Amino acid sequence: MSSRLAASASPYVRAHAGQPVAWFAWGDEAFEEARRRDVPVLVSIGYSTCHWCHVMSEESFADPETAALLNCEMVAIKVDREEHPEVDAVMLAAASAFTPHLGWPLSVFTTPEGRPFYAGTYWPAQARGGMPAFRDVIRAVAEAWTERREAVTETSRALHDALQAARDAGDAGVPTIDDLTRIVDVVAAAEDPVHGGFAAADAAPGTPKFPTVPVLRFLQSPLFTDLRPDAGALAARTLDAMARSPLRDHVDGGFFRYATRRDWTQPHYERMLSDNAGLIEVAADAERPDVAAGIAGFLLDTLQTPAGGFAAAQDSESIIAGERREGAFYLAGASERADLPAPAVDGKVITAWNGLAIAALADAGTRFALPGLLDAARRAVDALEETNLDEAGRLRRASLDEIPSSAPATLEDYGAYAEGLLALGTATGELAYVREARRLVDLCRTGEGLQVPGGRDPVLGRLDAPIADEADIDRPSGTSALASAALTLWELGGGEEYRAIAEDVVRSRMRRARTEPFAHGAVLRVAARLLQPPRQIVVIADRRDDPLAAAARGMGADTVVCLDEPTARRWADAGFGLLADRVLRDGRATAYDCRGFVCRLPVHEVSELLAGADGG
Structure with missing residues (x-):
């Protein structure tokens, strides 16, 4: 029995601490032990709300005979993919060479030098349905390592070299409007005309469907509002199809991870913070306030921790009548649920995912005049600054029960959290949030x-x-989130260097984005923002609830900032040029309506501001 996992900041990893497998946490120690013993390494990756991760754990990792075989033949490492996303991404890329059916649990066998040479996902305890038993896989890998070492080493070396060579090379350029409209056509052609969402025309009934939030947000790009209104309409139809379906919890409004069938039935019932935060923004832009408010309610009621941060996910399973059952809680009606134990919540506070939630709540709270959502976003920022920020001012990836994880932060953490701070700063007028966002983006800027x-x-x-x-x-x-945050800083007048960051990211990613739009929706949205002068509305008023400010917040501009005159001066002095010389005119609330920093004459009346909604 291993105690190495007992102090982990991941509930998923910690849950394996009492098993007979001699687990190691992710770190150098495991690979050093493999080199000492001259045995391969099993990197087993999952997450706490993953149903088949639980199944494999109970069938195999908790089984003494399987554990004894695994401990004898190799070194085993348990990884939470949400805590270590870069490890997951690297291992997932390697696994794609061995199986087209990628997912979790992910089981990757590597040399003691960490180079993968075989991989798969779930293997059952007993062979069935064409799948070998997990114990047979262990024996086969051990035999290959012992008897065919040269071939194993060559496979690992060739895969390593192929993955190195496969990385994007060269500058693909910033796309044109025609490029992006052609990509819209590609996405639209994949719409399922019967059930909504996206699936091939001949897709089988058992085809899984996911929310595909980044693609929906691309379709909702302001560039397409007039140019391709069908794009936003497609996003709205997709949301409506999901909202009507069993993918949505119709008791509390949260959405499940995905559906296992083309008609959105039979969901996998785990509920992720990241999915639901993104769907708040989709619903807000689709003008579905009831859907947005329902999802936000799930975040506040179920996922927000006592300290203020948002937990990563809620499990798909719960213990009912002594039996672990997937989805049983969610299938119960509202009155029945009161007497049932709720599925567990993974209390891990992930910096990036909290950034997504903060941005979504700030946007929805402003757009729909729901101040409670802004308060929740503020509490989350306070919690992250307390625990997920180290003494040097760098971010941590995650924390659990206000105890920081040792996992390093990623570009995703810096970018998504910066976006959350910018959304909250522009929503509330609080300069500190915006300055902190700029600091985080600047920390990631290098000459390379x-x-x-x-x-x-x-x-x-x-x-x-x-x-x-x-x-x-x-x-x-990570690069998409940072590019988006940098572009917002530019829109606030932070400097041309921030627009250059976004352009560089788009150039580096467009080669693949053109051919794989469903895997690059967020960077495509950044590209769309680059192709149109941003609409920027500044309202100077003594009261935040001034009617002119309320009207501006509801106009869907790229950037809306409503401040009093002294606060606007502080923003300008801090280097945000959009706020320079923005003052009350004639002692009255004043709106400045700009396109790419070129502004119309200031106006005082709501009717005058709305008259400029068409850009005239």
Whole structure:
């Protein structure tokens, strides 16, 4: 029995501490032990709300016979993919060479030098349905390591070299409007005309469906409002289809991770903070305030921790009548749930995912005049600054029960949290949030592009693991989030260098984005923002609830800032040029309506501001 996992900041990892497998946490110690023993390494990756992770854990990792075999033949490492996303991305890229059916649990076998040579996902305890038993897989890997070492080493070396060579090379350029409209056509062609969402025309009934938030946000780009209104309409139809379906919890409004069938039925019932935060923004832009408010209620009632941060997810399973059952709680009606134990919540506070939630709540709270959402966002910022920020001012990836994780932060953490701070700062007028966002973006700027302050995961660095290509599958990647935050800083008048950051990210990612739009929705949204002068509205008023300010917040401009005159001066003095010389005119609330920093004459009346909604 291993106690190495007992102090982990991951509930998922901690849950394996009492098992007979001699687990190691992610770190150098495991690879050193493998080198000492001259045995391969199993890197087992999952997360706490993953149903099949629980199944494999109970069937195999808790089984003494399987554990004894595993302990004899190799060194085993348990990894929470949410705590160590870069480790997950690297191992996932390697696994794609061995199986087209990627997912979790992810089981990757590596050399003691950390180079993968075989991988798969879930293996059952007993062979069935064409899948070998997990014990047979262990024996086969051990035999290959012992009897065919040269072939194993060559496989690991060739895979390492192939992954290195596969990284994007060269500058693909910033796309044109025609490029992006063609990508809209590609996405639209994949719409499921029967059930909504996206699926091939001949897709089987058992085809899984996901919310695909980054792609929906791309379709909602302001660039398409007049140019391609069908894009936003497609996003709204997709949201409506999901909201009507079993993918949505119709008791409290949260959405489940994905549906296992094309008609959105039979969800996998885990509920992720990241998915739901993104869907708040989709619902807000689709003008579905009831859907947005319902999701926000789930975040506040179920996922917000006592300290203020948001937990990572709620489990798909709960213990009912002594039996672990997936989805049983969610299938019960509102009155029945009161008597049932709720599924567990993974209380891990992930910096990036909290950034997504802060941005979504700030946006929805402002747009729909729900001050409680802004208060919740503020509490989350306070919690992150208390626990997920180290003494040197660098971010931590996560914390649990206000105890920091040792996992290093990623570009995703810096970018998504900066976006959250910018959204909250512009919503509340509080300069401190915006200045902190700028500081975090600046920490990632180097002469060689964007890099994590302090470098990548140190263990991966020492293992010389390839850097995985970035993608926006279920949420924005690190470079996409940083590019978006930098573009917002530029829109606030922070300087041309911030627009240059966004342009560089788009150039580096567009080669793949053109051919794989469903994996690059967030960077495509950044590209769309670059192709149109931003609409920027500044309202100077003595009261935040001034009617002119309320009207501006509801106009859907790229940037809306409502401040009193002294606060506007402080913003301008801090280097945000959009606020320079913004004053009350004739002692009255005044709106400045700008396109790409070129402003119309100031106006005082709501009717005058709304008359400029068409840009005239």
